[in-house]
Amino acid sequence: MKFYSTNNPDHKVDLAEAIFRGLPADKGLYMPERVDRLPQQFFDDLPAMSFAEIGFQISKHLLGDDVPETELKALVYEAINFPAPVVKLDEQRYVLELFHGPSLAFKDFGARFMSRLMGHFNKENKRELVILVATSGDTGGAVAAGFYQTPGIEVVILYPKGKVSLLQEKQLTTLGHNIHALEIDGTFDDCQAIVKQAFLDEDLRKQIRLSSANSINISRLIPQSFYYFEAYKQLGAGAPVAFCIPSGNFGNLTAGLLAMKMGLPVRQFIAATNGNDVVPEYLTTGTYRPRPSVATLSNAMDVGSPSNFARMLNLHGHVDGKDLRTSLAHAEMSKVVSGYAYGDAVTEDAVREVKAKFDYVIDPHGAVGYLALNDWQRQHPGTRGVILETAHPSKFKPDVERILGQSIEVPERLAELEFREKVSTEMGVDFQPVRKWLLERYT
Numbered sequence: 001m002k003f004y005s006t007n008n009p010d011h012k013v014d015l016a017e018a019i020f021r022g023l024p025a026d027k028g029l030y031m032p033e034r035v036d037r038l039p040q041q042f043f044d045d046l047p048a049m050s051f052a053e054i055g056f057q058i059s060k061h062l063l064g065d066d067v068p069e070t071e072l073k074a075l076v077y078e079a080i081n082f083p084a085p086v087v088k089l090d091e092q093r094y095v096l097e098l099f100h101g102p103s104l105a106f107k108d109f110g111a112r113f114m115s116r117l118m119g120h121f122n123k124e125n126k127r128e129l130v131i132l133v134a135t136s137g138d139t140g141g142a143v144a145a146g147f148y149q150t151p152g153i154e155v156v157i158l159y160p161k162g163k164v165s166l167l168q169e170k171q172l173t174t175l176g177h178n179i180h181a182l183e184i185d186g187t188f189d190d191c192q193a194i195v196k197q198a199f200l201d202e203d204l205r206k207q208i209r210l211s212s213a214n215s216i217n218i219s220r221l222i223p224q225s226f227y228y229f230e231a232y233k234q235l236g237a238g239a240p241v242a243f244c245i246p247s248g249n250f251g252n253l254t255a256g257l258l259a260m261k262m263g264l265p266v267r268q269f270i271a272a273t274n275g276n277d278v279v280p281e282y283l284t285t286g287t288y289r290p291r292p293s294v295a296t297l298s299n300a301m302d303v304g305s306p307s308n309f310a311r312m313l314n315l316h317g318h319v320d321g322k323d324l325r326t327s328l329a330h331a332e333m334s335k336v337v338s339g340y341a342y343g344d345a346v347t348e349d350a351v352r353e354v355k356a357k358f359d360y361v362i363d364p365h366g367a368v369g370y371l372a373l374n375d376w377q378r379q380h381p382g383t384r385g386v387i388l389e390t391a392h393p394s395k396f397k398p399d400v401e402r403i404l405g406q407s408i409e410v411p412e413r414l415a416e417l418e419f420r421e422k423v424s425t426e427m428g429v430d431f432q433p434v435r436k437w438l439l440e441r442y443t
């Protein structure tokens with residue numbers, strides 16, 4: 001399979017280049033050249049297939065023989081080694097729990113798949129690969145756990161000192177082995193600026209093989225299409241299914257669009273956001289106004305300029321450079337995706353309502369999804385709706401406990417982190433000390 005840039009369909013690269021580069025030089029985003037319908041055999045076999053097998057069949061379908069079949073199978077089975085159960089609230093409403101991986105958020109799927117794919121393509125290379133990532137919290141944890149002990153790959157995570165939660169910090173700083181944390185005395189933007197400088201430093205890149213594990217990497221999107229089919233399988237026959245997706249950068253939603261292109265029957269996609277409502281606004285008005293993000297309760301969705309929007313447009317036939325207002329893409333996208341946005345106060349009410357009505361603890365991101373699903377289903381009775389629960393509620397423990405007025409359970413694997421020893425290297429906000437540290441370590 002070849003991958004093209006959303007900015008230039010004629011610019012095509014192979015899988016290895018797409019994943020190691022992350023971003024095309026023209027600043028577009030990589031997209032698979034073709035996303036065909038899965039063969040009928042897949043749909044016939046689906047009810048009896050395991051989650052890992054679903055992942056393998058989709059990977060084989062999308063990637064062809066880019067990775068030899070036996071290796072691809074081993075890689076997918078290793079990455080998808082935890083479940084994504086569908087929990088029933090009532091006959092109309094369901095929750096797809098995507099938080100059963102090591103960092104308790106859906107980003108584990110992308111990080112685990114990407115690390116193993118990179119590990120595969122890196123095998124022949126004698127020089128180690130150094131992955132540099134800046135994190136404001138969540139991505140770093142998933143990347144650290146995903147790449148932990150991957151042979152030939154070192155991970156260096158830059159995070160802003162004092163600006164991530166205690167448990168988030170422990171997820172970055174307690175693994176050891178090939179995972180290293182640099183504690184930057186600045187903001188997330190400072191961390192990102194240092195990473196950018198490293199990638200622009202030709203001399204450094206001659207001496208060290210650098211790559212990124214950015215959320216826009218196409219290899220993170222592919223495994224996110226697996227769980228749409230897994231949910232569909234678990235639901236079985238019945239009323240049409242709508243998927244409601246709490247969204248920030250819209251990676252999850254874009255993966256759903258890919259699943260639909262591969263033949264998944266979807267009644268509707270519902271894009272649910274907090275006050276950062278750039279996409280719902282676009283869907284209703286046709287005007288796209290990216291703007292600085294505002295801080296909310298569902299902070300993993302505080303995104304003012306969603307990185308996957310270019311992919312969503314592209315999937316609906318938008319040709320880059322054309323005026324968005326006159327583009328057919330808006331009409332096409334609005335047929336498939338409905339958008340809703342909610343403030344923090346109603347989101348808190350929703351967390352309480354889900355607990356009271358269904359005895360289910362939903363996190364603030366999932367609660368935004370619950371509100372959107374209800375609003376959409378009022379107009380579309382006789383449907384089944386699945387809310388993607390993007391993180392375990394204990395990741396947002398202080399807020400959820402305050403909202404519910406009671407303590408909530410923390411899964412063992414998160415709770416035990418508290419007692420592990422933090423190991424990090426403190427740095428200022430300048431690039432030079434980071435550069436020196438990298439060269440001392442990796443040359």
Ligand SMILES: *Cc1c(COP(=O)(O)O)cnc(C)c1O
Binds near residue numbers: 246247249250252300
């Ligand atoms: C990353 C994240 C989101 C947003 O997902 P996108 O794919 O960027 O839209 C939502 N909820 C949680 C908990 C997240 O970590």
